[in-house]
Amino acid sequence: MATPEPTARVEESIAGLREGIRGASHLLVCLDFDGTLAPIVEEPGAAAMADGNRAAVEALAADPAVTTAVVTGRALTDIRQRLSLPITYAGNHGLELYREGELAVHPIARKRASLVGRVSETLEAALGPIPNYRIENKRLTGTVHVRSVPEPARERVYATVEDVVDRLAGGRLETSRGKRIVEFSPSVSWGKGEAVRLLERSAPEGTAVVYLGDDVTDESAFRELEPEDVGVYVGSGDSAASCRVESPAAVTELLAWLAGTGTSLLDEPTSVR
Numbered sequence: 001m002a003t004p005e006p007t008a009r010v011e012e013s014i015a016g017l018r019e020g021i022r023g024a025s026h027l028l029v030c031l032d033f034d035g036t037l038a039p040i041v042e043e044p045g046a047a048a049m050a051d052g053n054r055a056a057v058e059a060l061a062a063d064p065a066v067t068t069a070v071v072t073g074r075a076l077t078d079i080r081q082r083l084s085l086p087i088t089y090a091g092n093h094g095l096e097l098y099r100e101g102e103l104a105v106h107p108i109a110r111k112r113a114s115l116v117g118r119v120s121e122t123l124e125a126a127l128g129p130i131p132n133y134r135i136e137n138k139r140l141t142g143t144v145h146v147r148s149v150p151e152p153a154r155e156r157v158y159a160t161v162e163d164v165v166d167r168l169a170g171g172r173l174e175t176s177r178g179k180r181i182v183e184f185s186p187s188v189s190w191g192k193g194e195a196v197r198l199l200e201r202s203a204p205e206g207t208a209v210v211y212l213g214d215d216v217t218d219e220s221a222f223r224e225l226e227p228e229d230v231g232v233y234v235g236s237g238d239s240a241a242s243c244r245v246e247s248p249a250a251v252t253e254l255l256a257w258l259a260g261t262g263t264s265l266l267d268e269p270t271s272v273r
């Protein structure tokens with residue numbers, strides 16, 4: 001029987017991971033959530049990690065030679081409840097970071113939280129007649145979902161969000177589009193890439209970074225990686241990542257390998273986390 005395409009991609013990515021792990025003594029494994037650990041679903045509140053991914057992330061989290069982080073656009077409180085594992089979390093695209101019991105919030109993002117709230121409220125009124133849109137106020141950023149909005153009305157949602165943000169925030173917030181979403185966030189030069197760089201700086205010497213992600217905001221993290229690190233893009237679009245797999249199902253195969261064979265290839269693992 002012919003080998004299915006996703007498995008071939010997984011094999012290529014495993015080869016990339018082997019290369020990255022060779023000579024490393026520690027791994028910093030950074031994982032995006034929606035579209036990577038959890039398949040994309042219609043209702044954001046229903047997103048959940050596949051069982052196989054949970055088992056692999058638990059194994060990575062228990063390995064002293066690995067620092068495991070989930071780097072997501074979701075709010076920190078949301079993602080921590082969803083995973084409930086003792087790992088590092090970067091929420092709101094890196095604007096809030098929780099590790100080893102300590103929380104750090106980007107100071108400008110903290111100041112602009114009330115503005116995010118005001119924009120969210122104004123949007124409720126402005127988008128009122130459009131069916132099935134959903135606003136997620138994540139305190140430091142906001143997301144407007146159009147996945148369930150009829151196709152012809154989606155552009156109107158995007159344009160309304162961009163207009164309201166322009167009018168109310170006057171450059172203090174900016175908008176960006178993702179998978180069937182438009183998000184508004186403080187206009188600061190800090191995102192997933194900067195968060196990963198920060199985590200890497202406090203990792204032990206000899207650390208290789210592995211980053212898995214599927215969306216626009218993950219690209220800043222892929223671009224941050226060094227040649228010895230490994231970026232795995234989930235999907236079929238353009239990406240700066242060095243490897244790719246086709247789907248969250250393939251991520252499960254890849255993570256199972258990483259948590260088993262992959263970590264056993266580390267050279268004299270350190271116990272610093």
Ligand SMILES: O=P(O)(O)OC[C@H]1O[C@H](O[C@H]2O[C@H](CO)[C@@H](O)[C@H](O)[C@H]2O)[C@H](O)[C@@H](O)[C@@H]1O
Pocket residue numbers: 032033034035039040041042043044045047071072073074075136143145147178179180181183215217
């Ligand atoms: O950085 P991520 O972990 O990928 O988070 C990005 C956004 O993910 C969520 O929205 C996406 O997933 C939803 C559930 O599958 C889907 O309905 C939506 O269309 C996707 O864009 C989340 O709700 C957002 O807050 C995150 O920013």
